[in-house]
Amino acid sequence: MANCIIAQSGGPTSVINSSVVGLLQANKDLKTFDKVYGGLNGIEGVLNGSLIELSSLNDDQIQSFRYTPSSGLGSCRYKMKKLEDSTEEYDRLLEILKFHNIKAFFYVGGNDSMDTTAKLGRYAKENGIDIKFIGIPKTIDNDLMFTDHTPGFGSAAKFIATSTLETYLDSSVYINNGIFILETMGRDTGWLAASACLAKIDGKQVADFIYLPEVAFDAIKFLNDVREKFKKQNKVFIVVSEGIRNKDGKFVTEAKDEVHDKFGHAQLGGVGSYLKHLIIDAGITKRVKSLELGVLQRCSIHCASDTDLTEAFDAGYAALKFAIEGNSGYMVAIKRDSNSPYSTSHFLIEADKVANNVKYFPIEWINHDGNNIKEEALNYFTPLVNGLPNLIFENTMPKFKTFNK
C-alpha cells in the first residue's frame, strides 16, 4: 500500500494544524494510504529528509495538535529554483518521495506554496511520475484568488475585531481621552484591517476610521479627518493596515525602514507609530497611543473562530479526497453557497493561477472617503468569525502539542 505526506509552509495561522488533522481523519475514514507522513519545516525539511509518521499518533496527541496554533510541523520560506534554471532540487525531492513510496504530497500554505505545488505537479507529470500534488489554502491575509476566503483568516479577523472592541473600551474611560491607533497586519491587502468593522457597541461601529492598502493614503486628508473627529468627540479610534501606501504606491513607512525579505516583500511595521507622530506633530493632541497587534493576530487560538477551525479541518479532508480522484497541481478552494444559513462547498483551482496572485479587498466595500468600510462588507465577514473553539486545558492552561523540535 502507498503512503502520503503533508507539510506546512509560510507564515503560521491559528488553525493550520486543523488542516493536517482533517487530512488524517479523511485517511482514517477512507483507508486510502498506509502511512501519512508529516514533512517537517515544509519543503526545506522534506529536502533534508525530515519526515515523521503522523498516522501512528494516538487520539490524545491528535486532539491537542488540532487545537494548537502555529505550524506544528514547522515551516519554511524556502523558494525552489525555477525549473528552467535547475531541476536538481525537484529530482531530489521526487527521489525522497519515491523512496518512502509516497503517492500524494499535500502542501498547506499561501500563494508562494501554491507556486511550489504547481511546479512540482507539472514536473512530476512531465516526467511520468505518479505522485499527486495538492495545495491546501492557509493565510491570515485572505489574499488568495478564487477561494471565497482562506482558512486562518476568520480567526485572525475574530481576534482583530475582538481586540478592536476591547481596546476601544480601554481607551475611552476618562473624561479627556486621546486618540488610539490599532495596527494590523496586511502587507498588500486590507482584509485584516477591514475586519475591525465587525466591532460594534449598541449597534454602532467603534472604529472612526479604517485605513487599507487599497486606498492611497493622503496625510493631509488624514489629519483633517482626525482633527475634525477629535474636536467633535474628544476621542478618535483608528485602525490601520501595516501596508498603507501613498499615491505613488510606496509604503508610507518605507522611507524610514526599508528591509526586504527573501521573497522581495518589504518587511513592514511601525505604521501606527508613524501616524501617531503625524498627529502629534500636527498639534491635534499629545494623547496618542498606538498598538501593534503583531503576531498575536496569527497565533491567538484562544480567540479563534470555530467556523474557521472547522473549515481548515474540512479543507484538509477534501484535499485527500481530491487526490484520490486523481487530481494534481490544484489547490482546494472554498465556495460560499449560502450566507444564511451559512454553507460552503469545495472545488479545485489550478495552483499556478493562485500562485503569485493577490485578491484585494473590494473597492465597492470601501466608503466614498476611503477611510472606512461599508455595511455591505458585514455579510461577508460575520459568518467567518462565528463560534468559540473547545480548547483542551491541562492544569488551568491550554494544552498544546507540536512536532517541530
Add this chain to the structure above:
Amino acid sequence: MANCIIAQSGGPTSVINSSVVGLLQANKDLKTFDKVYGGLNGIEGVLNGSLIELSSLNDDQIQSFRYTPSSGLGSCRYKMKKLEDSTEEYDRLLEILKFHNIKAFFYVGGNDSMDTTAKLGRYAKENGIDIKFIGIPKTIDNDLMFTDHTPGFGSAAKFIATSTLETYLDSSVYINNGIFILETMGRDTGWLAASACLAKIDGKQVADFIYLPEVAFDAIKFLNDVREKFKKQNKVFIVVSEGIRNKDGKFVTEAKDEVHDKFGHAQLGGVGSYLKHLIIDAGITKRVKSLELGVLQRCSIHCASDTDLTEAFDAGYAALKFAIEGNSGYMVAIKRDSNSPYSTSHFLIEADKVANNVKYFPIEWINHDGNNIKEEALNYFTPLVNGLPNLIFENTMPKFKTFNK
C-alpha cells in the same frame, strides 16, 4: 430609605465591572439601599455631579455589563488635595452625597483610590457625617499589600501566559529561528511578567528568561545568558517587565524616554525594543522580534479567568455587607484559605495601610540567577487563571455594555 454609590478609578481591568454587578446583586439580595448610584469617571465625575442610577437597570443590561471589560462607569486619575491643604473638595463631595441621601460610597481601584477612600472616611468621621467609605481592590498589577491578590490580576496573568504560549509557538516554526521578546506591563513589580511561568508545553516552561523589576538588570549578564542560550538552542524566548531597572534603581529605558504622569510615575514602554537593540548591537543575531502586549493585558476579557471574574463579583458583594456592618475607611481584602481545593474568604484592612504601598514579587520565588521564576510560584498562580468566562454574544461578536458616554 437611604442610597449608596459606587465608582471606578485608575487603570481599567477586564473584570472591574463585575465588582459593580456583585454589589448590585448584594443590594438586591439584602434589600439595604433604595437606590444604587454609579458615579461616572470616579471621584472627578462625582464632584461634577455625574451620577446615574444603576439599580433600575434591567437584567439584560446588567449581564452584558458584567462581561464588559474596562471601566464601564468611566474612570479618572484625579488625586484629591491633601486634607491639610484644603477641605473644599471634601466638603463639596460630602454635600453631593448628602443631597442624594447616600450613606455608603464604594470605590473600586488601586492604591491611589485607597488613599482617597481613607481620606474621605477619616474626614467624614471627624465631622460626624454618617457615610461609610469602602474600597474594592482592582489592579492588574497585583501590587496591593495585605490582600492575597487583586481582582483583575488573574485575567491579565491568564492573557499573558496564554500569549506567551502562543507567541512561543509562532516564533519557533523555522529551522533557523531568532530571539523573541515579549514585554508585559508592571511598572514597579514583576507579578505580570512572572505569570509567564505558567506557560508550559509537555511540562516544560517555554520562557527561557523572565526579567522582573525586583532584580537589578545587568546588561552584561543578560547578553552572556542570551548568547549562550542562543548558541545551544538556536532560539531564545524572553519575557520582560516594562519596569526593569539597573542597579541604581533607574528604569533601563529612562535615559531615552523620561516622561512622568500626574502621580509622579514614570511612563514606560519600549523595554522590549531596548533589549532587541542590545542583542543586535552585541552581534548575537539580527533575527530579534519584540512585542509589547500593551493595554491588551488589561482589557482582553475574551481570555479572562473565570475565577477572577467571580472574585471581582464577590469582592463587590462583600463590600456592601461590610458597609452594612458599619465599617468605613477599609478595603475589602482576599485571604487564600486553601490552595487545593482553592478557596478564599474576605477580611477588611485599613485603606490607608494599602494606600501608596507596594507589594513586590517575592524574592524567594526568583531563581538564583535572577532571570527566571521558581516552580514554587506555580502554586500561587495556577488557581488564579482557572476557567473561561461565559461571554454574551450577539451576531457572532461579544456584546458589551457601557454607561460612560
